[in-house]
Amino acid sequence: MQVAQPMVPQQMGYANNEWIHGLCSCFDNIPGCLAACFCYPIYQCYVTCQLHEEALCLLAGQPATWTAVRAHIRGKFNIHGSICGDCIINHLCPCCVLCQVRNEWESRHKSVGVVMQQQAPIVMQTTTTTTNP
Secondary structure, eight states, rough: OOEOOOOOEOOOOOHHHHHSSTTOOOGSSHHHHHHHSSHHHHHHHHHHHTTTTTGGGGGSSSSHHHHHHHHHHHHTTOOOOOOOHHHHHHHHHHHHHHHHHHHHHHHHHHHHEEEEEEOOOOOOOOOOOOOOO
């Protein structure tokens, strides 16, 4: 008698430790680039909702918030960098940071999949013993 084992989900890891989208590649998403430049506060709230961090929408206008968000994205996807670098970049070009964070989240979030791996079935053998009277 064979008993099938359930499927076991395994999350794929992140091998790439660099940003997929560079800081100046905001033109990869033209509508997002325009929204970041001309409707910055509204686009900040939109991106925080995309990141499932709706509570940050209230703090979205604070530069330290996006420094922390960029650091969070780096940590989540194991990307090289430092909080000091995040702070400097965020103060120099906040629109580019906003676009980079959104593009990175979208690219990596879509590429993360769940691989279903089936375990080998367990074979159960039944033995019968007979006794002679």
